[in-house]
Amino acid sequence: MIELTNVTKKFGNKTAVNNFSLHIEKGSLTMFIGPSGCGKTTTLRMINRLTPFDNGNIIVNGTPINDIDPVKLRRNIGYVIQEIGLFPHLTVFENIAIVPRLLKWDQKKIVHRVEEIIELVTLDQSFVQKYPLELSGGERQRVGLARALAAEPEILLMDEPFGAIDPINRLKLQDSFLEIQEEIKKTIVFVTHDINEAIKMGDKIAIIDKGNLIQYDDVSQILSNPANEFVENLLGQDRNIKALSLKKAKDYVLKDGFITVLDTETHETIEKKMKDKNIEIAFALDKNNHLKSRFVLEKATSNKRQKFIHNPAPWTIERQNNINETLSKMLEIGENQLPVVNRKKEFVGIIKLSNIFEEVKKKHIISEGKN
């Protein structure tokens, strides 16, 4: 889809981009990450010819970009920058309609498209008549994305699009952006300086330092096999924990080690069942499979009698939850196992702290440390 071959760019004596070769696959989300001034933005801007390159070649969709008129090229590539750059004198509608109008779409098609795209970025239709200054940062960001997607480009270039958003809203925007990408499957190049964002969002990550492409690989590969010390430092001491964010609760759901009972059964029968089967945990479900309560049979110890505990509103984990959020929840509430539910709140199984460790070890997500 996008092919960079031996691309070099110099600003005066300084080499901004040194001999880059990179193949970006169709429909993938590729993150460019590195310290500021490393050349990641320059590389991005070379793809839509905002910055000319000195040597090498860039091919988009089979055509060298230097053979395409830059204006035409840019109209077919969505572009989102950090401060978004919405036009303050135009309404949201007019902002989104810019490229379709440049491409001379007819008005009916434009109106329809704007409606569709507003829906996609989860804004209310009433927003179309508002002006950018009337919007919040997050809303502006969504309009910026809508504008970039309006003319249905196959490629989207994003330069730290969430950089100016506060951390809480940034997480929300990342989530909804990932959902949108799941739907639209664009080829996206996304520049960031936030390693967590890169790991969370990317299919692939290109790590760039001082104009050199240090490592370009799948996210899991980068986490388990950092190419050098620079990458290790960039990933941070907690890269094993970061690796967990690639896994979801559903990957660790267990179907045994507990029993399920009906919520209509009496506590006595439940306690008896648990003792008979020598099971410590039971979940009471209603006829729709919804989790109603939890029963725990604590083991007797030398100074404690066996205790039967009924917990009427147990904590649950959503199966889409990523594992580091799940772990964080477990630590927060001091439980080493939690029931897992799907988005309809139906009980699907349990997740155990010990099991996460076992699985992680088995699958070598945690790489062998050097020390």
Added chain:
Amino acid sequence: MNILSYYINNFARIISALQVHVLIFLVALTFSIVIGMAISIFVTQKDRKKIGRIILSIMGAAQSVPSLVIIALVFAFVGIGIKPAVIALVVYGLVPIIFNTTSGILSVRPNIIEAGIGMGLTQNQLLWRVKIPIALPVIMGGIRSSATIIIGSATVAAVIGGGGLGDFIFIGLRMQKPEMLMSGAITVSLLAIIVDYIMAKIEKKVVSKGLQIKKT
């Protein structure tokens, strides 16, 4: 009461002087706008930003030159009559228009321009659809002060044969007829106030609502 009776007795003369004054004003302002905008657009094009900044400082300094100096200069080079008067007014009226238009266009935020180019706008589209509309409040401010300056300076231009309401003031001065002087001065002042009011209305109308929102 002298002024009022002077007004009534010389109503036809005052009206015809007012017409000349308005005509000179309109012609001079039109030329100032067209020439001023053209110069500003030229000096703010890509790669010419340096010239733009130089022009900006020249215009900043030029704003403090008295109108009489310009009028005297034009008189020295072009001579006497209505044409030299208009030329002087155009030159003087250019200053705020060039100053405001140039600074307005140059101060459009770079991220907006970057986004525009990145979306595939040509330089021309960028200028007419983005830069000028966004700079319009500042540009209109320049046109408004140019209008006020031209009306005022047109009075002075009467000394080189511009005609208009300035004649009443200068003749009134020379002949020591305060009522004549005052009627000219009052009419010019009213004209300036009315014109500025109309310009304010136009400004509100042509500037995008999106730029008139007060940030909260």
